[in-house]
Amino acid sequence: MTVHNLYLFDRNGVCLHYSEWHRKKQAGIPKEEEYKLMYGMLFSIRSFVSKMSPLDMKDGFLAFQTSRYKLHYYETPTGIKVVMNTDLGVGPIRDVLHHIYSALYVELVVKNPLCPLGQTVQSELFRCRLDSYVRSLPFFSARAG
Amino acid sequence: MADVVLFEFLHAEMVAELGARDTDPGPGGQKRSLSVLEGTGFRVGQALGERLPRETFREELDVLKFLCRDLWVAVFQKQMDGLCTNHQGTYILQDNSFPLLIPMALGLQYLEDAPKFLAFTCGLLRGTLRTLGFQSLVTSSVATLPACKFQVEIRKS
Numbered sequence: 001m002t003v004h005n006l007y008l009f010d011r012n013g014v015c016l017h018y019s020e021w022h023r024k025k026q027a028g029i030p031k032e033e034e035y036k037l038m039y040g041m042l043f044s045i046r047s048f049v050s051k052m053s054p055l056d057m058k059d060g061f062l063a064f065q066t067s068r069y070k071l072h073y074y075e076t077p078t079g080i081k082v083v084m085n086t087d088l089g090v091g092p093i094r095d096v097l098h099h100i101y102s103a104l105y106v107e108l109v110v111k112n113p114l115c116p117l118g119q120t121v122q123s124e125l126f127r128c129r130l131d132s133y134v135r136s137l138p139f140f141s142a143r144a145g
Numbered sequence: 146m147a148d149v150v151l152f153e154f155l156h157a158e159m160v161a162e163l164g165a166r167d168t169d170p171g172p173g174g175q176k177r178s179l180s181v182l183e184g185t186g187f188r189v190g191q192a193l194g195e196r197l198p199r200e201t202f203r204e205e206l207d208v209l210k211f212l213c214r215d216l217w218v219a220v221f222q223k224q225m226d227g228l229c230t231n232h233q234g235t236y237i238l239q240d241n242s243f244p245l246l247i248p249m250a251l252g253l254q255y256l257e258d259a260p261k262f263l264a265f266t267c268g269l270l271r272g273t274l275r276t277l278g279f280q281s282l283v284t285s286s287v288a289t290l291p292a293c294k295f296q297v298e299i300r301k302s
Contacts, residue, residue, distance in 0.1 A: 111153065111248040114249055124252065125252075
């Protein structure tokens with residue numbers, strides 16, 4: 001099992017944070033372009049899902065998977081989006097994505113008056129804690145899967 | 146009691162508002178803006194010194210211990226980590242993880258901005274001491290976040 005990478009977007013599509021652990025194939029475009037592409041796709045999926053759903057939804061879009069990876073999506077009512085790519089063996093990880101939002105983003109970015117909101121996060125403490133939290137996840141290791 | 150986070154956010158806004166005033170052309174801009182924060186803390190500390198439950202103090206050290214235990218618990222939900230003195234009216238109060246600095250950094254990032262976030266608390270200590278009958282001078286220092294020290298000098302009148 002593996003965690004490939006993680007994106008954090010705000011409600012306007014600004015990429016607040018990006019980290020990468022196991023990513024064998026790079027996009028081949030500049031990172032800035034990749035963030036826009038990623039956000040554009042997520043935005044489209046959101047509207048697609050809400051139009052296609054035959055019933056009223058509570059949570060909306062949760063995840064998708066391809067032959068090689070799975071994309072997990074979590075959105076808060078304030079529009080913060082936590083997006084994590086893992087391999088296919090990983091089940092639902094809503095609690096993990098929520099933890100990244102509530103215990104890391106809120107605690108170390110929102111509660112840090114020196115971190116401007118709506119911009120790329122500069123706090124080293126946030127990056128460091130996020131990295132160690134993701135590395136501690138039971139499905140992080142590349143060897144186990 | 147109100148949620149801790151209310152005080153934290155209000156404090157951050159006070160610092161942002163008063164810290165921004167240092168662009169004023171007046172003499173000693175930054176120092177003056179911090180003294181407003183310190184003055185606010187002083188008033189709050191005076192009231193807390195009056196309000197917090199306590200027994201009568203026998204000597205100066207008891208008062209400082211009261212600051213480290215009761216006052217700190219009331220304001221920051223924890224006790225001070227260390228108290229040193231030279232027995233000549235100077236005390237060092239040490240907090241190894243000062244709550245207002247915890248979310249900022251672990252290390253040296255944001256070190257330049259840290260002093261602004263201690264001015265209110267310096268006033269808090271000075272105000273409480275004032276209510277309990279001591280004139281004092283309180284200064285603070287940060288070497289690495291989130292640890293900080295408050296130096297209290299008791300003025301003999």
